[in-house]
Amino acid sequence: MDDREPNRRRFIKKGVALAGWVAAGGTxxxxxxxxxxxxxxxxAKDLDAYGERSxxxxxxxxxxxxxxxxxxxxxxxxxxPLQDSVGIITPASLHYTMAHKGFYVPDINPAQHRLMIHGxxxxxxxxxxxxxxxxxxxxRVHYLECNGNKARPDHKTVQRAxxxxxxxxxxxxxxxxxxxxxxxHNGANWIVAEGVEDNKGSMTLPLAKAMDDMLVAYGxxxxxxxxxxxxPLRLLVPGFEGLCNVKWLRRIKVVDEFYxxxxxxxxxxxxxxxxxxPLPFLQGPKSxxxxxxxxxxxPERGHxxxxxxxxxxxxxxxxxxxxxxxGHSWKDADLQSSVHRMAHTRFGIDWVWSGEECVLMxxxxxxxxxxxxxxxxxxxxxxxxxxxxFTKAMVPNGHNNYILPWKxxxxxNVQNGLA
Amino acid sequence: MxxxxxxxxxxxxxxxxxxxxxxxxxxxxxxxxxxxxxxxxISVAPDGKGLPAGSGTAVEGAKLYVRxxxxxxxxPDGRGGLAxxxxxxxxxxxxxxxxxxxxxxxxxxxxxxxxxISRAMPLQRAGTLKPDEVYxxxxxxLYKNDIIQENDVLDAQTLLKVKMPNREGFIPPDISQYxxxxxxxxxxxxxxxxxxx
Numbered sequence: 001m002d003d004r005e006p007n008r009r010r011f012i013k014k015g016v017a018l019a020g021w022v023a024a025g026g027t028x029x030x031x032x033x034x035x036x037x038x039x040x041x042x043x044a045k046d047l048d049a050y051g052e053r054s055x056x057x058x059x060x061x062x063x064x065x066x067x068x069x070x071x072x073x074x075x076x077x078x079x080x081p082l083q084d085s086v087g088i089i090t091p092a093s094l095h096y097t098m099a100h101k102g103f104y105v106p107d108i109n110p111a112q113h114r115l116m117i118h119g120x121x122x123x124x125x126x127x128x129x130x131x132x133x134x135x136x137x138x139x140r141v142h143y144l145e146c147n148g149n150k151a152r153p154d155h156k157t158v159q160r161a162x163x164x165x166x167x168x169x170x171x172x173x174x175x176x177x178x179x180x181x182x183x184x185h186n187g188a189n190w191i192v193a194e195g196v197e198d199n200k201g202s203m204t205l206p207l208a209k210a211m212d213d214m215l216v217a218y219g220x221x222x223x224x225x226x227x228x229x230x231x232p233l234r235l236l237v238p239g240f241e242g243l244c245n246v247k248w249l250r251r252i253k254v255v256d257e258f259y260x261x262x263x264x265x266x267x268x269x270x271x272x273x274x275x276x277x278p279l280p281f282l283q284g285p286k287s288x289x290x291x292x293x294x295x296x297x298x299p300e301r302g303h304x305x306x307x308x309x310x311x312x313x314x315x316x317x318x319x320x321x322x323x324x325x326x327g328h329s330w331k332d333a334d335l336q337s338s339v340h341r342m343a344h345t346r347f348g349i350d351w352v353w354s355g356e357e358c359v360l361m362x363x364x365x366x367x368x369x370x371x372x373x374x375x376x377x378x379x380x381x382x383x384x385x386x387x388x389x390f391t392k393a394m395v396p397n398g399h400n401n402y403i404l405p406w407k408x409x410x411x412x413n414v415q416n417g418l419a
Numbered sequence: 420m421x422x423x424x425x426x427x428x429x430x431x432x433x434x435x436x437x438x439x440x441x442x443x444x445x446x447x448x449x450x451x452x453x454x455x456x457x458x459x460x461i462s463v464a465p466d467g468k469g470l471p472a473g474s475g476t477a478v479e480g481a482k483l484y485v486r487x488x489x490x491x492x493x494x495p496d497g498r499g500g501l502a503x504x505x506x507x508x509x510x511x512x513x514x515x516x517x518x519x520x521x522x523x524x525x526x527x528x529x530x531x532x533x534x535x536i537s538r539a540m541p542l543q544r545a546g547t548l549k550p551d552e553v554y555x556x557x558x559x560x561l562y563k564n565d566i567i568q569e570n571d572v573l574d575a576q577t578l579l580k581v582k583m584p585n586r587e588g589f590i591p592p593d594i595s596q597y598x599x600x601x602x603x604x605x606x607x608x609x610x611x612x613x614x615x616x
Contacts (some may be wrong), residue, residue: 118460124450125449130446181444200545255462261531314602371607373606377607
C-alpha cells in the first residue's frame with residue numbers, strides 16, 4: 001500500500017500536466033489505472049512474467065563453420081532462419097548477429113552507460129540513458145544486413161545463403177537532434193562512432209547521413225535493444241553496410257577527415273589486391289524467396305504461395321517480380337506488408353507447380369529505380385566472371401545483392417540454383 | 420476539425436525549431452570536462468591528430484610482443500597463430516590475385532596500426548598499454564614487415580613519416596557520393612521508356 005501511493009500520485013500529477021494538450025479523461029484514466037494496477041502488483045512468475053513461444057516452434061539461429069565458434073571459442077556470426085519468417089519483423093531472439101573475432105558481448109549497466117558527443121561542436125555533451133529518453137523519440141522499421149551476407153553455390157538453405165539480414169522496429173532519438181544540440185562546426189563532414197566493447201569498434205561515417213536519418217536506438221521491437229544487438233544503445237545507419245551500425249555506442253566525434261580505422265582498412269576493402277578502397281557504405285536492392293527455398297520439399301503439384309523478403313539501402317521497395325522459368329519471364333508479386341524505407345518488405349504471389357523441373361527467382365526495384373542484378377550482371381560490376389566470384393579466395397567488398405535462384409526438381413526438392 | 424487543433428501547435432513548434440537551429444533547444448545532458456574528453460577520446464587520425472607523446476623501437480617491441488602475450492595468439496614470428504597474421508607472407512601485396520590483407524602491409528596509414536593496438540589489444544586487456552608500449556609494438560610490426568629498421572624510433576612525428584608500402588593504393592572515399600538518396604556506386608537503373616517497348 002505504502003509504495004503504491006507515490007506511483008498513484010505521480011500518475012495523477014502527470015494527468016494534470018497532460019491536460020494542457022488533452023482536455024478530457026486525465027483523472028478518470030488515472031483512477032482506472034490505480035484500480036487495475038492492484039491486480040498486477042505481485043510480479044507474475046515464469047511464463048506469466050515474460051512469455052515464451054510454443055514448444056512446438058523450434059526455429060533457431062545457426063552458426064555454421066567457419067563463422068563459429070571461432071578459434072577463441074566465441075560465436076561470431078549467427079544467421080537468422082529466414083525460411084521460417086512471416087511478415088517483416090525479426091524477433092529480437094532470432095536477429096542475426098555478427099561480432100569480430102575475439103571479444104565478448106559486453107555486460108553494460110544502463111544506469112552507468114553514457115554517450116559523449118564531441119569534436120567539432122560548440123557544446124560537447126554527455127548523455128545518460130535517462131537524458132536520451134527525454135528527447136522526442138521516433139520508431140522506425142529498418143533492416144540490417146551484414147556485408148558478409150553473400151550467397152554461394154554450396155549454401156543449402158536460405159538461412160545459410162542469406163540469413164545475415166534481419167529487420168526490427170527501432171526506437172530512439174534522431175542523431176541529427178543530438179548533433180544540433182551540440183552545434184556542429186562548419187567544415188565538419190564526417191563522424192567517428194565508437195562502441196564500448198573490448199575492441200572499441202569504430203567507424204568513420206558521413207555527417208550528411210548522420211543529419212539525414214541516423215538513429216541512436218535504445219528500443220527494438222518494443223523492448224530494450226538486446227545485448228547481442230547493442231544494449232543499451234546502438235547506432236542505426238539505415239541502408240548502410242551492417243558494420244556501420246555501431247553497437248554499444250559510447251562516443252560520437254565530429255571530424256573533418258576520414259579516420260581509416262581498422263575495419264575500414266582491412267578486410268572491408270576492395271577486390272583489387274593492391275587497392276585500399278573503403279566500403280561504399282550503401283547497400284543495393286536485394287530480395288530472396290523464403291518459400292519455397294533450399295532444402296524444403298514441395299509435397300505435391302498444385303497451388304503454392306511463393307513468398308519472400310525484399311529490401312534496399314536506396315529506400316522503399318517499389319516492385320518485386322517473380323520468375324518461375326529461370327528469368328525468361330517475370331510477373332509482379334504483391335507487396336504484402338506495409339512498405340517502409342530501408343526495411344524488409346514481404347512479397348508473395350500465387351503459383352501453381354506443374355510438377356516439372358523449374359527455377360524460381362525474385363528481383364526487386366527500389367524507389368530510386370535501382371533493379372536487383374543477376375549474378376552475371378553483379379560479377380560484371382566487379383570485372384569478374386560469376387565463377388571467379390566463388391572460386392577466388394579474395395572477398396569482393398561492397399554489398400552482394402545478386403539474385404538467388406531456387407531450383408525445384410520433379411520430386412519437389414528445392415536446391416540452390418547457383419550450384 | 421480535430422486536425423486543425425493539432426496542426427497549430429505543430430506549426431509553432433516547427434517555426435521555433437527553425438529559428439534556433441544551432442542553439443541548444445532541450446538543455447539535456449551535461450558538458451564533459453576536458454579531462455573526460457581526453458580520457459574517452461582514443462581516436463587517432465591519419466594526419467596524426469590524437470597521437471600522444473611517447474616513443475618506442477622494434478627492439479623494445481619484440482620484448483613486449485612476448486611479455487604482453489601477443490605471441491600466444493599471433494604466433495612467434497607474427498604468423499601461424501590463431502589470430503590474424505601480422506608479418507607478411509608471400510601474398511602480402513601481389514601484382515594480381517589474392518592479397519593476404521595483412522593489416523600491417525595493407526593499411527595505407529601507420530596510424531591505423533597504432534590506433535587499433537591502442538584501442539583493442541591485448542585481447543581481454545584492451546586499453547591497458549601505455550603510449551610508449553604502443554609505439555614500440557607498432558615499430559616491431561613495421562620492422563617484421565621490412566618497413567622500418569630495428570632501431571628506428573617511432574613517436575608522434577616519425578610515425579607519420581613511415582612510408583607504408585600500400586600508401587599509393589589508397590583511394591580516399593569521395594564524400595560527395597554520400598548525399599542522402601544517392602544510388603549505389605555500381606547499380607542498374609533501367610530506363611522505364613525502354614522497358615515499355
